[in-house]
Amino acid sequence: MADATGNQEAKDYGFDTPQKNTVYELKGANHYDWGMKDRLSRVFDPKSGKTVMLAFDHGYIMGPTSGLERIDLTIVPLLEHADCLMCTRGILRTVVPPTYNKPISLRCSAGTTILTELNDECVGVEIEDAIRLNATMMAVMASIGGKYEAVTVRNMCKIIETGNRYGIPTLGVTAVGKDLVRDARYIGLASRVCAENGAQVVKTYYCEEGFEKVTAACPVPIVIAGGKKLPELDALNMAYKAIDQGAMGVDMGRNIFQADDPIAMIKAVKSVVHDNATPDDAFQMYNDLK
Numbered sequence: 645m646a647d648a649t650g651n652q653e654a655k656d657y658g659f660d661t662p663q664k665n666t667v668y669e670l671k672g673a674n675h676y677d678w679g680m681k682d683r684l685s686r687v688f689d690p691k692s693g694k695t696v697m698l699a700f701d702h703g704y705i706m707g708p709t710s711g712l713e714r715i716d717l718t719i720v721p722l723l724e725h726a727d728c729l730m731c732t733r734g735i736l737r738t739v740v741p742p743t744y745n746k747p748i749s750l751r752c753s754a755g756t757t758i759l760t761e762l763n764d765e766c767v768g769v770e771i772e773d774a775i776r777l778n779a780t781m782m783a784v785m786a787s788i789g790g791k792y793e794a795v796t797v798r799n800m801c802k803i804i805e806t807g808n809r810y811g812i813p814t815l816g817v818t819a820v821g822k823d824l825v826r827d828a829r830y831i832g833l834a835s836r837v838c839a840e841n842g843a844q845v846v847k848t849y850y851c852e853e854g855f856e857k858v859t860a861a862c863p864v865p866i867v868i869a870g871g872k873k874l875p876e877l878d879a880l881n882m883a884y885k886a887i888d889q890g891a892m893g894v895d896m897g898r899n900i901f902q903a904d905d906p907i908a909m910i911k912a913v914k915s916v917v918h919d920n921a922t923p924d925d926a927f928q929m930y931n932d933l934k
């Protein structure tokens with residue numbers, strides 16, 4: 645306990661040095677409150693401004709897909725290499741050790757699976773449980789242009805509303821329905837709708853034509869999903885082009901955990917995202933580590 649007597653006299657007031665206001669550089673985030681910025685700076689490395697999120701939430705719609713049959717065996721060894729973990733609360737509570745202290749992007753919407761009709765979702769995790777789990781970000785699917793557009797945008801707005809109340813950012817995840825084309829026009833519209841409704845981060849797909857227009861017109865950071873497994877060099881190439889065209893990171897699953905060597909792959913992806921390694925250099929690194 646501080647003593648009331650015998651203390652040194654205060655004298656270091658730095659009269660010649662005005663107090664500096666810091667700018668929080670993450671895209672669109674400078675006016676957020678402190679807690680929101682603190683959480684975002686756990687997701688996006690403050691040095692590079694980028695993130696490599698490891699997505700392994702696929703089971704909530706796909707069940708035990710390849711590479712996720714035993715998350716304790718395949719994913720836990722990757723955790724230390726990821727900047728942020730994207731998963732469901734079921735896997736978080738049962739399999740992810742609480743000792744890693746990695747930021748969590750918690751899957752908070754749930755509904756139909758690949759057995760029926762995708763995208764008919766509700767808010768599956770309420771804010772109290774997200775806080776109890778120490779979630780850093782809440783992830784919600786928005787099916788823009790699909791049959792469940794209105795219901796999923798409502799879910800997203802509800803999660804954003806409660807997240808804002810407690811300083812927890814929301815990741816709007818754009819879902820692409822069967823009949824929608826993954827082109828810049830669609831992806832740009834879907835990403836912008838998420839941001840306009842207040843999502844602090846948007847997860848979407850890379851597209852070969854016009855992706856720089858998608859990122860330019862989205863006022864918050866975009867992270868790309870990896871999608872179906874590609875040859876490793878192609879996946880590194882996609883990550884490189886996405887970052888080069890304005891993405892702030894990847895939220896990648898199958899292209900990491902289904903790679904021949906997942907640890908080598910996540911390290912190679914990190915070198916592209918954080919260190920601007922070229923795809924060829926990153927692929928060399930992958931092969932050297934393998």
Ligand code: 5RP
Binds near residue numbers: 699702895898
């Ligand atoms: C599932 C998701 C996944 O997190 C997302 O698709 C990322 O994984 P992948 O890189 O395997 O596509 O949002 O709904």
